[in-house]
Amino acid sequence: MGDVAMQxxxxxxxxxxxxPMIAERERWSVAIADQARLSRGAGSSRGAGFxxxxxxxxxxxxxxxxxxxxxxxxxxxxxxDLGRVDAIVVxxxxxxxxxxxxxSLYRAGVAPNVIIAGxxxxxxxxxxxxxxxxxxxxxxxxCQSRNTWENARFSLPMLIEAKVRRAVIxxxxxxxxxxxxxxxxxxPWVAFASxxxxxxWSSWRLMEDPDSGRILLEYMKVAWYILRYGIDIxxxxxxHTQRARP
Numbered sequence: 001m002g003d004v005a006m007q008x009x010x011x012x013x014x015x016x017x018x019x020p021m022i023a024e025r026e027r028w029s030v031a032i033a034d035q036a037r038l039s040r041g042a043g044s045s046r047g048a049g050f051x052x053x054x055x056x057x058x059x060x061x062x063x064x065x066x067x068x069x070x071x072x073x074x075x076x077x078x079x080x081d082l083g084r085v086d087a088i089v090v091x092x093x094x095x096x097x098x099x100x101x102x103x104s105l106y107r108a109g110v111a112p113n114v115i116i117a118g119x120x121x122x123x124x125x126x127x128x129x130x131x132x133x134x135x136x137x138x139x140x141x142x143c144q145s146r147n148t149w150e151n152a153r154f155s156l157p158m159l160i161e162a163k164v165r166r167a168v169i170x171x172x173x174x175x176x177x178x179x180x181x182x183x184x185x186x187x188p189w190v191a192f193a194s195x196x197x198x199x200x201w202s203s204w205r206l207m208e209d210p211d212s213g214r215i216l217l218e219y220m221k222v223a224w225y226i227l228r229y230g231i232d233i234x235x236x237x238x239x240h241t242q243r244a245r246p
Contacts, residue, residue, distance in 0.1 A: 068216050073199070076174045076218055080193035085111045085166040087159070089192075090125055091151050091179060092118025092143075094172050097197045099125045102170045103132035105195060110168060115158050116141040117151040148179050148221075149229055152186040159187055168193040174215045178222050181231035 088111045090102040106114060106129070114134060116122050122143040130136050140162065145154040159167070167190055171179045176196040183192045225231050 065212075065216050068219055069212060072174050072215050072218070076177050076215070076222070077196065078176045078180050078194040080168070080195065082110055082168060082193060082195055084109065085168050085191075085193065086164040087111050087113040087115055087162055087167045089115045089117065089155060089167050089169045089183070090129075091148070091169065091171040091175070092116065092121045092125060092145075093175075094197065095121040095124045096128060098170050098172070099128035100132060101195065101197045103129045103134050105168065105170065106134045106138075107132075110195075112138060113162050113164070114139045115155055115162075115167075117155045118145050119143050148175070148182050149186075149225065151179070152182040155183075156186055159190060164190055166191045166193070168195045170195055170197070172197050172211075173199050174211075174218050177233050178218070178225055178231070181233045182225070182229070185229065185231050 082105075088102050088105050090098050092098075102114060102125075105111065114129065116125050116129075116139065120143075122141050126136075126139055126141055129139065140158045142154045142158065145151045167183075169176070169179050169183060169192055171194075173196040176194045180192055180194045183190070222233060226233065
């Protein structure tokens with residue numbers, strides 16, 4: 001742990017190398033390496049690529065955090081040109097900002113229905129959206145999912161019940177690529193778009209962002225999800241790069 005903390009202080013001194021975050025990064029490093037070895041051992045044709053991806057993720061997290069933050073806007077974010085859709089899907093985890101973003105989309109007439117997914121702050125997000133002008137009757141909610149993959153899986157019955165064919169996902173900007181990939185994998189017949197909460201800091205100032213540790217950790221989570229769930233983060237074309245601001 002001391003070496004990791006020292007490297008973080010050397011390459012990016014303004015990022016706080018607190019012990020819980022370091023332990024979390026080490027846990028993801030081990031998980032990625034183990035899963036990559038399993039893929040290689042099983043004779044997967046993608047095993048070599050997985051190992052390269054795992055190495056890049058770990059290197060970005062430990063040796064080059066400044067580069068990881070500067071590249072996050074381009075590598076981790078997906079934004080869509082928005083039209084009218086059937087539902088707004090709000091993911092838990094950063095309640096106030098995601099609630100306000102989703103409520104603004106609803107008030108702009110983007111969708112007539114709202115789905116909230118994720119344990120922890122689901123009821124809080126619902127209440128904030130209601131206070132922001134969203135009728136309670138249009139909100140569906142599941143509060144059992146504990147990660148992004150479960151967000152998608154556990155939302156599936158609600159998507160089917162509401163006969164959703166087009167939906168927009170609201171989450172943090174650096175989480176948007178992984179979230180979109182998960183939902184597309186679970187419900188490929190739904191045309192998912194992305195309208196993330198925008199960053200509060202410019203790319204050059206992300207080292208000062210309190211979320212800098214979470215942003216760097218996202219690289220490892222993306223690598224793990226590719227290895228574990230087979231999500232495809234490369235399928236989003238240039239049509240998903242515009243800022244969505246209705």
